Amino acid sequence: MARTFTITSYGKTKEYPESQRKKMIKEFETAMLCCDGSEAERYRNIYDDLVAGEKECMDTERPLGPELEAMIERMFATQK
Numbered sequence: 001m002a003r004t005f006t007i008t009s010y011g012k013t014k015e016y017p018e019s020q021r022k023k024m025i026k027e028f029e030t031a032m033l034c035c036d037g038s039e040a041e042r043y044r045n046i047y048d049d050l051v052a053g054e055k056e057c058m059d060t061e062r063p064l065g066p067e068l069e070a071m072i073e074r075m076f077a078t079q080k
Contacts, residue, residue, distance in 0.1 A: 009059040025050045
């Protein structure tokens, strides 16, 4: 079975073969640089996921994992 990844933007998800990842990285890099504000941010989130090799690339920021949330909470607690 061929490896694939998905890109979700504005609630719509599309599946791509892994062989298209480099092409999509270039497309989203260009889109990110041609836009500003929230649109550029959406493209940046997808671009970051693509570059990181994520199987599911999204236009929203990923929620923090419980371990990272706990670490951040401890950091702020020690600064008080």
